Amino acid sequence: MDKILRIDMGAKGGPKVSEGPLGDYAGLGGRAMTSSVVSKEVPPLCHALGAENKLVIAPGMLTGSAAVISGRLSVGCKSPLTGTIKEANSGGQGGIALARHGYAAVILEGKPSTDDLYKIYISKKGVKISVDNSLKMLPNYDLVNKMKAEYGDKIVCISIGPAGEMKLGAASVAVTDMETRPSRHAGRGGVGAVMGAKGVKVIVIDTADSKIRQPKDAEKFKEANRKFTEGLRSHAVTGQALPKFGTNVLTNILCEAGGYPTYNFKEGSYKDGAKISGETFAEIETKRGGKATHGCHTGCVIQCSGTYVDKDGNFISKQPEYETVWAHGGNCGISDPDTLAKLDFLDDNYGVDTIEMGVTIGVAMEAGLLPFGDGEGALKLVEEVGKGTPLGRILGSGAEVTGKAFGVERVPVVKGQALPAYDPRTVQGIGVTYATSTMGADHTAGYAVATNILKVGGFVDPLKPEGQVELSRNLQIATAAIDSTGMCLFIAFAVLDQPETFQALVDMINAFYGLSLTGDDVTALGKKVLSMERDFNARAGFSAKHDRLPRFFSTEKLPPHNLTWTMKDEELDQVYNW
C-alpha cells in the first residue's frame, strides 16, 4: 500500500491514469485517508456533482494484511446528499483487493465531457480504463455477472447501480462479497452519485497475483492478532449475539427499550417487531437452507452476515441488516420477512442506501402516497427508482427531497441525511451523535446505543440528557480512529469492554508498521480526523445551528416513554470541545 492511483476523468482526450507515492498521505488509511484528501483537495463550496469534487476510495491501515476483520473500504467525497464531507465504509472484498495490489487510495477526479460510461480494470499488470456504454443502467447484480463473464471469477467489483448513474442522493457504492455478490455497500450520503458524476460504472479488480500485506514484525503481529481474535470471540456481542442472529438481533432489544422508531418516528416500539427480529430471520434462513452465520469478507471472525433464501432455497438477498429491516420494516409498518429481503435486494441491485430508502418510503407513507404496512407498494416504489421514473427520482433523492416534493413536515433528517434505527428521544446518546456528527445523521459515527442500551463500555441512562454529550464525544473520537484502521466497527464492543483487546489492536498496528503508538495516539488520530472533517464542513457553511435535530423531536412525545428531545443546544455545542 505504497501508492495512490489517480484517474482524471475530465482529462482532454479521455481519462488520464497516474500513479504516485503517498506523499503527505503516508501512513493514512480508510477514513483518515479519504477525509485528508477531500479536506485538502476539494473546495468545500464546490458542487458535489462537479469536476472539483473527488471520490476517494481507500482501504484501511491494516486492510489486506492477515489482521482479522480488517477489510473495510472507505469511500469519501463531498456529499451530494448532505453538502458535508462524507466517508461511508463498506465490508466485502474491495478493500482487501485494492490493498493487496498496493493501492492506499484510488482517487477519481474531474468530470467527463460526454455521457460515456467507463469501467476501470485493475490487475497486476496495471490499470485499464475503457468506455462501455453497454453497462448503462444495469443493476449491480447483472453488472457483476457481466464482469465475471468478461474477466473471470477471480474479481472484485466496486460499482454503482442505476441510482448512481442518475446521480441521486441515496445512491450507494456497491462492493462484492466473498461470493462475488454486490451485497455490501458504502451506503450513506450519496457517494454513488459522485461515482456516477465521474462517469465510472465499475472498478473491476483482478485478484490474481496480488499479495497479502506483510507486517514489519511478523511475530509480534501474529501474537497480537491472536489475542485480538480471542477478545472478539469471548465478548457476548461479537462472540455470540452477532454471529447467531446478525445485526438484526437488535430489533427485539430496541422494541423492548422503546427506542425503535415506528411508523416514521411516531412510536417507539413496533407491535410486530418479533416477526422481523434477527431470531426470526435466523430461524427462517436455517430452515430454508440459507445461512444465518457468515462473513462479509475474508478474515472476519464475527460472522454477522448470512444468506436469505426463498421457500425453494433460491437466493433472495444477503441476510438483511438490522438497519434495513428497521427502515423498510418497523419504520414503514411492514412485517413480512420475505418482503423485507426483497426490498434489501432491490436496494442493493439498484444501488441505494437501505436506510435512506426505507426512511424515504416512510415519508412517502406519511404523505399518503401509500398506507403504512403496504409491502407490495414499497416494492413498487423501489422499482420506480430502478426505472428512473419521476417518482423514482424523487424517492432516490432521499427523504429530504421527498419531503419537499410531497409537502411533508415530519422528515427525520439531519443535514439532509435520514436518521437510522434508534429514536433520539429514548436513546438520547445517539441523538447527540445524529445532531453533531460531521456526516449528518449517522449511527455509526458514534454508536451510543452500545452504552445506552447494550451496556457496553459502561452505562448511561438512555432516557436522560445527562452524560450523553461526553459519551457521544468519546465514541465519535474512537470511531474516527477505528474507521481509519480498516477494522469493522463491531470490534468496538470488545475494545470498549476489554482493555486487553484494545491493547491487542494497538499492538497489531505497531507490529505492522514498526511503530510504538499508545492508546493516546489512537485518540489523537480520531480527534485529528474529526477536526479535519469539521473544518471542511465549516468552510462549506455548516455551523452549530446545523447540529440540531428536526423540531418535531422536541415537540412530539414518543410512546411508550412519552419523552421529547430535551437536550440543550448549549450542551450539543460542547461535543467538539475536547
Place this chain on the structure above:
Amino acid sequence: MDKILRIDMGAKGGPKVSEGPLGDYAGLGGRAMTSSVVSKEVPPLCHALGAENKLVIAPGMLTGSAAVISGRLSVGCKSPLTGTIKEANSGGQGGIALARHGYAAVILEGKPSTDDLYKIYISKKGVKISVDNSLKMLPNYDLVNKMKAEYGDKIVCISIGPAGEMKLGAASVAVTDMETRPSRHAGRGGVGAVMGAKGVKVIVIDTADSKIRQPKDAEKFKEANRKFTEGLRSHAVTGQALPKFGTNVLTNILCEAGGYPTYNFKEGSYKDGAKISGETFAEIETKRGGKATHGCHTGCVIQCSGTYVDKDGNFISKQPEYETVWAHGGNCGISDPDTLAKLDFLDDNYGVDTIEMGVTIGVAMEAGLLPFGDGEGALKLVEEVGKGTPLGRILGSGAEVTGKAFGVERVPVVKGQALPAYDPRTVQGIGVTYATSTMGADHTAGYAVATNILKVGGFVDPLKPEGQVELSRNLQIATAAIDSTGMCLFIAFAVLDQPETFQALVDMINAFYGLSLTGDDVTALGKKVLSMERDFNARAGFSAKHDRLPRFFSTEKLPPHNLTWTMKDEELDQVYNW
C-alpha cells in the same frame, strides 16, 4: 390600519380569530411589518411548513391612502424554498383592500390537524372563516370566479393555486388586480406553500364600506403626492419606457448588454430576443385589441402592465413581465409570444412563481428532459405541476430540487432560490445582490441593474467588480425601506435620479403620519429591516459561506463578453458592513 388580525389555524375546535392593537408593531408596514413579526415570533429553526411558522400579510405604510402607486402587499414567513426569512410583495388590490378595512397585518398561525381547506371572508362586518373543501385543487382563475359567484363582484382575493395546496417550494400567493383577475403574485420563496400548510385557500375581502385612509395633514399630503406623481411622470423610465412597453422593455436592453442569461445561463444574449421584446409584445397587444398600458392596482401612475389576448381578442394572460418572458423565453430558448403568454397564465393559474418555474424548466432542459426551445413541452411541464404528478411535484419544488432529482450540476440558485434575468458575470452589481440578499437570489432586493445598465442613480461599469458592493449595499438598504412603504419598487428610478422626488416621498409619509422624518431616517429604516432579517437568517444557520454564487459562474465564461464571476469573497462579506 390600527389593528392586527390573527387567525390560529391550529386552535382546538377549529380556527380561532382574534383582533388586537398593533403594540410593538405600531407604525410598521409592508416588509418592515412582515420581517418584524417573523423575526420576533417565528423560531428560526422551525420547519417552514410547521405550526411554528407564521404567514404575515401586510399592506405598506401608505397603502390604502390616496398616495399614488402605493398598493403593494407584503407576504412574509420563513421560506420553505430558502430556509431564510422571506418577504415577497405583490401588486393588485389586496393591500389596498386590507388597509381600508384597517388591517395593518393578517397573521396566519398554527397548523390545522385535518386536511380541511378553509376560506376566510373579511368584510365590514368582521371575519368569517369556514371549511370549503369544494375549493380543493382549484386553479386561481376558477377559484376567483367561484368566489365572485358567491360573494359578488366587489371582492379582492388573496389565494393559492394547486401548487400552494401541495406545499411546493415554487408556490406563490395570488392577488387579484383591478379586473379581479388573480394575475399579481407574491411569487418568490414558496410563500404559497406556507399558506397551504395553514390550510387556507383564499382570503376574500369584501371592499364594500371600506374607507380610504386619511392623512394627518391633508394639504401637505396632497401637495407632496402631486410632486411625487410629477416626478414619476417626468422620468424617462417611469414616464415613458415602462408605460409604453412594460417591464419587458428590458429584453432588448439586456440582450444588447450581453447580460441576458440564455439557455440556462450559457450565453449572455439571446438571438431571438427581438421576437419576445416588450416592443413586440406591445405591438401584438395593440394590434389584437389587448392593452399595452395599464395599471395593476388603483392609483398606479406608471401603468407598466397590460393585457395579452389571442388573435381573436380572447384573454390569454396579463401582459407577461420581463422576468417571466425571460425565464420561460430566452432562458429556455422559447421565442413564441403566445406560448410565453400561455405559460404566464398557467403559472398564475396553478400559483407558481414564474421566475422559479422558468429557471426550473431550463434546468430540466439541461438535464435532457426536453430540448431547449420546446415551447409545447414547456407548457406540458407546467400542466404537470397543476395536476400534481410526481414530475409536476419535482418541478413545482423549484430549480434546486429539480437539479437534485435529475443530477444536474448547473443549477442557478442562491440559498435555494432561482436567479432572475440578469447574468451576474456581466451585470456584476446584481450578482452581489443575488449572493448577499437576505432572501436568496432576488433582483428586487437591490436592483443594481438600474445603475449598471440603465445608468439610473449614476453609473457603475457592469463588467467590473469595482464599486458593486457599495452599489448593492445602498440599493438593498433603500429597497428594504421602499418595500415597507407600500410603494411599487419602480418609484426607485425617479427617486434615485431626482432628489425632489425622493423628498416628495418623505414629505408624503410625514404628512400622512404627522412625522418629521428625514432622508437619513429612511436609510435607518432600511438598515433596521435588513439587520432583523440578517439576524433571523444567522439564527437559522446562514453565514457568509451562504452568500455565494454557484461555482459554475466562477468557472464558465459567458459569451459574448467571456467573463467569469471574479468578485472576491472578502468583498461580498462587506455588503452588510455599513
